[in-house]
Amino acid sequence: xxxxxxxxxxxxxxxxxxxxxxxxxxxxxxxxxxxxxxxxxxxxxxxxxxxxxxxxxxxxxxxxxxxxxxxxxxxxxxxxxxxxxxxxxxxxxxxxxxxxxxxxxxxxxxxxxxxxxxxxxxxxxxxxxxxxxxxxxxxxxxxxxxxxxxxxxxxxxxxxxxxxxxxxxxxxxxxxxxxxxxxxxxxxxxxxxxxxxxxxxxxxxxxxxxxxxxxxxxxxxxxxxxxxxxxx
Amino acid sequence: xxxxxxxxxxxxxxxxxxxxxxxxxxxxxxxxxxxxxxxxxxxxxxxxxxxxxxxxxxxxxxxxxxxxxxxxxxxxxxxxxxxxxxxxxxxxxxxxxxxxxxxxxxxxxxxxxxxxxxxxxxxxxxxxxxxxxxxxxxxxxxxxxxxxxxxxxxxxxxxxxxxxxxxxxxxxxxxxxxxxxxxxxxxxxxxxxxxxxxxxxxxxxxxxxxxxxxxxxxxxxxxxxxxxxxxxxxxxxxxxxxxxxxxxxxxxxxxxxxxxxxxxx
Numbered sequence: 001x002x003x004x005x006x007x008x009x010x011x012x013x014x015x016x017x018x019x020x021x022x023x024x025x026x027x028x029x030x031x032x033x034x035x036x037x038x039x040x041x042x043x044x045x046x047x048x049x050x051x052x053x054x055x056x057x058x059x060x061x062x063x064x065x066x067x068x069x070x071x072x073x074x075x076x077x078x079x080x081x082x083x084x085x086x087x088x089x090x091x092x093x094x095x096x097x098x099x100x101x102x103x104x105x106x107x108x109x110x111x112x113x114x115x116x117x118x119x120x121x122x123x124x125x126x127x128x129x130x131x132x133x134x135x136x137x138x139x140x141x142x143x144x145x146x147x148x149x150x151x152x153x154x155x156x157x158x159x160x161x162x163x164x165x166x167x168x169x170x171x172x173x174x175x176x177x178x179x180x181x182x183x184x185x186x187x188x189x190x191x192x193x194x195x196x197x198x199x200x201x202x203x204x205x206x207x208x209x210x211x212x213x214x215x216x217x218x219x220x221x222x223x224x225x226x227x228x229x230x231x232x
Numbered sequence: 233x234x235x236x237x238x239x240x241x242x243x244x245x246x247x248x249x250x251x252x253x254x255x256x257x258x259x260x261x262x263x264x265x266x267x268x269x270x271x272x273x274x275x276x277x278x279x280x281x282x283x284x285x286x287x288x289x290x291x292x293x294x295x296x297x298x299x300x301x302x303x304x305x306x307x308x309x310x311x312x313x314x315x316x317x318x319x320x321x322x323x324x325x326x327x328x329x330x331x332x333x334x335x336x337x338x339x340x341x342x343x344x345x346x347x348x349x350x351x352x353x354x355x356x357x358x359x360x361x362x363x364x365x366x367x368x369x370x371x372x373x374x375x376x377x378x379x380x381x382x383x384x385x386x387x388x389x390x391x392x393x394x395x396x397x398x399x400x401x402x403x404x405x406x407x408x409x410x411x412x413x414x415x416x417x418x419x420x421x422x423x424x425x426x427x428x429x430x431x432x433x434x435x436x437x438x439x440x441x442x443x444x445x446x447x448x449x450x451x452x453x454x455x456x457x458x459x460x461x462x463x464x465x466x467x468x469x470x471x472x473x474x475x476x477x478x479x480x481x482x483x484x485x486x487x488x489x490x491x492x493x494x495x496x497x
Contacts, residue, residue, distance in 0.1 A: 014497060015421055053327055053496040074330040084324035088247060100236045101329050 002064060004029055004075075004148045004179050005050055010059035012045055012203075019045045020203040023059070027148070027179050032193055034222070035183040037200035038230050043183035044081060046200065047150045050181075051078045064147060074102065077146035081153040083133050085125055091136055092121035098140050110143035113169065131162060138166060142173040149180040155189055163189050187223040197222055199229055233331045237339035242346060244317070248309040249347045252302060253354050259295050260358040266291055267362065306351060310344045311410045315428075318411075319418050323496055333491035337411065337483065344407035352399070386461045394468035401475035408482035409435055415489040421497075439478070446470050 005027040012020040020042045027033060035043050048054040049061055052068025063072035085094055091114065098105045114121055117135055125133060138154060151170065155163040163186075171193060174180055184190055197214070199207035206229060214225055266288040273281040317326045318336070326336060378388050413435060417428025450466050 048496065051328060053324065053494060055492065055494055070330045070332050073328050076328070078324075078328050080324045082321060082324070084321055086244065086322055086325075088244075093243075097240060100239075101233075101331075 002029075003027060003062075004064055005181070006060075006062045006065075007046070007050070008060045008062075010046075010049060010061060011057045012042075012049060012054065013057045018203060020049070023203075023205055025198060025205065025208065027181065029147070029177055029179055031179045031195045033179065033181050034187070034190055034194040034197040035181055035200065036185065036187060036197055036222070036226055037183075038185055041200040042203040043200055044152055045203075047078070047152050047181065047183055050148075050150055051076055074104065075147040077141045077144040077149045079138060079141045079149070079151040079154055081156065083130075083137065085133070085137060087126035088124060090122055090124050091119060091128075094125070094136070094140065095121065098143070102144055104145040105140075106143050106145065109173065110139055113139040113143065113173070131158060134158065135162075135165070138169060142169055145175045145178075147175070147178040149174055149178065151180065151182045153184055154182060155184060155186055160189075167193060187226045191222045194222065199226070201230065234335055234339060234342075237329075237331060237335060238342055238346075241313070241339050241343035245309060245313050245343055245347060248305075248313075249351070252305060252309075253351060256298070256302060256351075256358070257354060259298060260361060263291060263295055264361055264364075268365070302351070306348060307406065307410070310347075310407045311414070313343075314340055314407075314411055315414055318490065319414060319424065319496070327490075327494060327496065332487075333494075334487045337487045337490065340411065341404060341407055341483070345403045348403040348406070352403075386464060390465065390468075394472070398468065398471055398475065401472065401479065405475050405478045405482070408479055408486065411486045412482035415486040418489060418495070419493060439474070442474065443470075 003026045005025065007023050007025040010020055010023040011018065023042075023046060025046075035046065037043050045054060049056055050063070050068075052072065061068060063075055066072050089097075095107060095110050095114075098110070099107045111121065114136070117132075117139075119128070119132060119136060125136070128136065141149065141151070149170070154166050154170065158166065167190065170180065170182075182190055182194075191211070194211050196210050197207065198205060207225075211222055214220065214222055218225055220228070266284065269284050270281070270288050273284055278284075316322050318340070327333075329336075381388055381391060410432065413432035414428045416431040417424045417426070420427025447463075447467075450463055450470075454460070454463055
């Protein structure tokens, strides 16, 4: 089976600081993978490298066999850990922009999701609360039929009710022929939806295993194993 | 995709440029009315003349300040939009669009050129408006200008063509020099803004040194006053060639850094 994402011997340094060290990952279609690790473990860096927003210091990253470029960006739907939308734009303008650029963007689906949250598309983004902006960003990402969804801390910094909405939106809207990579340190909230987990510790992959294997072999939940691996 | 990018970039920058141009146009109309009032009162000897002259003078002062501000603001808007969308928070969205860095940069340059051209057109129209009704004075001054050029051996057609070419080229070199500086600054890790400012100053100094060297070389060849045209004509050709080189180099550097060295930390 062709890998959707393939990282081979990836290193990333910022100045003298090594943020990722010899990372090797393969992601096949049809999986929901948790990229788990404490703050500063390199999760965001790895996702940005996969998106082509960072250039690896060494190693190779391929999306469906191709290096990062315009065609790989059509295959990836990326949710950054911060707002990247222009505040002066109306929600409808942003939806139109996504429709213009991404052939796999479903405008009807986006408006349906906005409607369910009572978000008025005529409103400018700067008039929305931080939480609503994050939901708009999530709706835009999940309205695409992408091969790989890279979601960076989608439930970080939101209340438990919003977490449920976010996870529900992800699970009911993603392209099931593709895969999702979710980075988070809130394991208990996402554990039930994950097929596989990758533990990152100080820029190194310390565990890459299916959730079932962890439960059977270690007789522990992912959350328990995470606490054990990353105990201070 | 370029059309879509241009639509996005022109809409984004339009929210700065459109109000600036509208304010300029309104100020020109008010200025023209005041100018005509002053001129008519000058001939009729109205007792309101002093007041209107004072109002017109104050207005003209602010108008000139606004023109200078516009000259700076055009650059500020272009730089702000490029920085915000190419290396700051909104860059995450920009660089995730399924287009090459080459097209991203091209669209930014063309959007900047469109706004500069539109501003230039409005300025030209405003000059024509100010002269409206006083073309005799303008045409006399114009002929004097042509005669003075021909006296030093310069062709008026050559002069006009070169001014036009250099204006068009400067609409490309001005934004591209900023873009290249921001792109080079992007390589400076945690000191990107400082790196961009340093790069801009560095590029500026290099261009100035090259220009001064040219003037020194050509200056030594001028021994008679009649040869002044050699300096002017040579300067035009030199600045055209230099601008073309600058456009090529700045464009290549900018798109190379954003396609090969992108690091949105």
